[in-house]
Amino acid sequence: MTTQPREKIIVGLSGGVDSAVAALTLVESGADVEALFMFNWDEDETGRCQAAADFDDAAAVCRQLDIPLHRADFSANYKARVFSYFLDRLQAGRTPNPDVLCNREIKFGVFFDYALRLGADRVATGHYARVGSADAEPALFRGRDPGKDQSYFLAAMPRTTLARTLFPLGDMVKSEVRERARSAGFDVHAKPDSTGVCFIGERDFEGFLRNYLNTDPGPIRVSGGALDGQLIGEHRGLHAYTVGQRRGLGLGGVAGAQPSPWFVADKTVADNTLWVTQEPDHPRLTATQLTTSACDWLIDAPTRAFKCTAQVRYRQAAVACRVEPLANNALNVTFDRPPGSIAEGQYVVFYDHERCLGAAEIEHVETDTTPGRATV
């Protein structure tokens, strides 16, 4: 990471250990550093705002580093641009990814713009990714720590923000970050990583969503095999399931079925049905072709088909694929081998080795035209 002498850098502080060490690294580099804490969510069901506790942690870090701390409330933007969309997609039976959306719309959208208005030359966050150069252009690369690489979640960030973005942790591994936090005397050095959906933190996700969604129970039916179409249980609401999911289905001892695991094969919203299978090679679970909505490119939008690698989930190996541009910046993607269960609503993220090329939401999974398969 290189900074220009005394350029003003505003770092997003979340109250966690990663952004604290990002701020520390910037201060040590000699930059003029200020911090910005954002509120995305007002309060949880208990009436206490978790963000307030995070803000206290962020403020403690700023006191130790002797840097100013700004705060901004983006909860209205978050609800309008991320949460509403998230609920709509869930209601439509999809599996949306609010973290990718949050980075695109909030952290590298309104938050980024706000930081520039505060006079920032560049904006930094505690993500594990790297900004470098490729073809004389700023480019996004995977983080050095393969276990923490967060480029998947950043892949839809606006290309225009790359030149003014810093990821101080891009070359670090998590253990090193915690050690640096401990050495610096940050109280947050042992704070657990946040998991799950960023706006609800550690709370019960399903319970939280019941406040917002129609979560009618419905039938669980078998897809494929000798029991095809058979009713074998009741689901808790389609929003709670993802294609490929194996745990939490509550299916055991189905008459006539093998004692092997069940997987979610599909969801049909029209009849509120969850389809499950015991066949690991079920066509829906081994699909190799998908189409996307408009792609957010971090490179010049390709006009011809090309080969690269892609992943359809966070923390999975990228799989070689062929990407064919369609109308309206949509794409058809064909993988050389099944990339694992593809869930509509998730993002497919494209890579050229370590370089992240862009991301697009998965609109439709093709099972009928998969090479080596034909539905007759």
Add this chain to the structure above:
Amino acid sequence: MNDAQQDVLGDQILALAGVCQFALYAHELAVAGGGYAARHYVARQVIFATNPETVGEVFGETGNLKDGLAYVRRQLTGKQNDNGAKNDDKRIARYIGQVLKLASKLRHDDSTLSNLSVAIDRAKVAPPANATAILNTAYQNNISPLRPRIVLQGNRDYLGDSEILPYVRLQLLAAVRCGILWRQCGGRFPSLFLRRRALLAALERVHTRFS
């Protein structure tokens, strides 16, 4: 067991062998591609036999059910293929199960059966290539939309070949026709697992006539 019961089981075996044989042929087309004109001829004859006097009449000449009977024998005696063919066996077994499920549904679906009957009557009087095209369309319009949907696995080149797919559907239509026949003869899923010895004895009785 009296003679009548023996005949019933023999008929079930013939019909089941038909299901297995045509599912096997569909699989082989998906894996190895075209050819097999004789197999397509047999499939058409089985489909065209809409008003037979006996079950045996559906299959016509001696030798027309050889592969199906051999497949059924292998399943009933538990003699598995070698390791290389285990995946094939698994896939074929899945297709057979799906065909039998489709046949059970179709048997009580007068509207779809009527549509198929019209198409079969048209195909009977058409040249072979046209007959296959008519039956292909009939399959797509009437059977493809039903669950379970049959998803064949095989060679991507063959499965993407518009010349080969109509023949795949022809074989599957013949398999479904045999599946309906199996149900008409009293065939039931539990008997496949619970009456293996009786079925094997019936297989021996019919084997000399049809292989």
